[in-house]
Amino acid sequence: MATISTDSTKVTIIDIRFPCTAFQELSGHRNPVNSIAWAPTSSDHMATAGDDGQVLIWDIKNPQYQTSGDAGAIDPMLTYYAGEEITSILWPISNPEWILISLSLIHISEPTRQAEISYAVFCLKKKKKKKK
Numbered sequence: 001m002a003t004i005s006t007d008s009t010k011v012t013i014i015d016i017r018f019p020c021t022a023f024q025e026l027s028g029h030r031n032p033v034n035s036i037a038w039a040p041t042s043s044d045h046m047a048t049a050g051d052d053g054q055v056l057i058w059d060i061k062n063p064q065y066q067t068s069g070d071a072g073a074i075d076p077m078l079t080y081y082a083g084e085e086i087t088s089i090l091w092p093i094s095n096p097e098w099i100l101i102s103l104s105l106i107h108i109s110e111p112t113r114q115a116e117i118s119y120a121v122f123c124l125k126k127k128k129k130k131k132k
Contacts (some may be wrong), residue, residue, distance in 0.1 A: 007032045009027060009030065010025050011033055013025070025049045026046075029048065029050045030052040031085075033048050040096045044061045047089055047103060049088070053086060054080065054081055056079065057078035058075065062119070
C-alpha cells in the first residue's frame with residue numbers, strides 16, 4: 001500500500017502485514033506529490049506525479065536503484081517531465097505500456113472563456129532499432 005500526504009514531496013509505502021512501520025519512502029519530487037499509480041502487471045513498480053511536472057517510475061525492489069545515502073532509499077528508474085503541474089495519473093491494465101497524465105494547463109482564448117487541457121499520454125516502450 002502507498003500513501004501521500006497533503007503538500008508532501010514523499011510517498012510512503014507500507015507493508016500491510018506491519019502497518020505501523022514504513023517499508024519504503026520515495027522522495028524524488030521537488031514539489032508536492034498529487035497522484036500515485038501501481039503498475040497493473042507488477043507489484044514492484046509504481047508511478048508518482050506531482051506539482052513539479054514530473055512522473056517518476058520506481059522499481060521498489062531492484063537493488064540497482066538503491067542510493068548510497070540513506071539506508072533503504074532508492075532513485076527512480078525513469079523520469080518523464082511534462083513541463084506543467086500534473087494533477088493525476090492512470091496506469092491502465094488494458095494497455096500497461098502507457099501511462100496517462102492529467103495536466104493543470106489552462107489556456108485563455110477569450111477573457112470570459114477558459115479551456116483546460118485534460119490529459120497527455122506517454123509510452124514506456126523503447127523504440128526498436130532498424131536493422132541495416
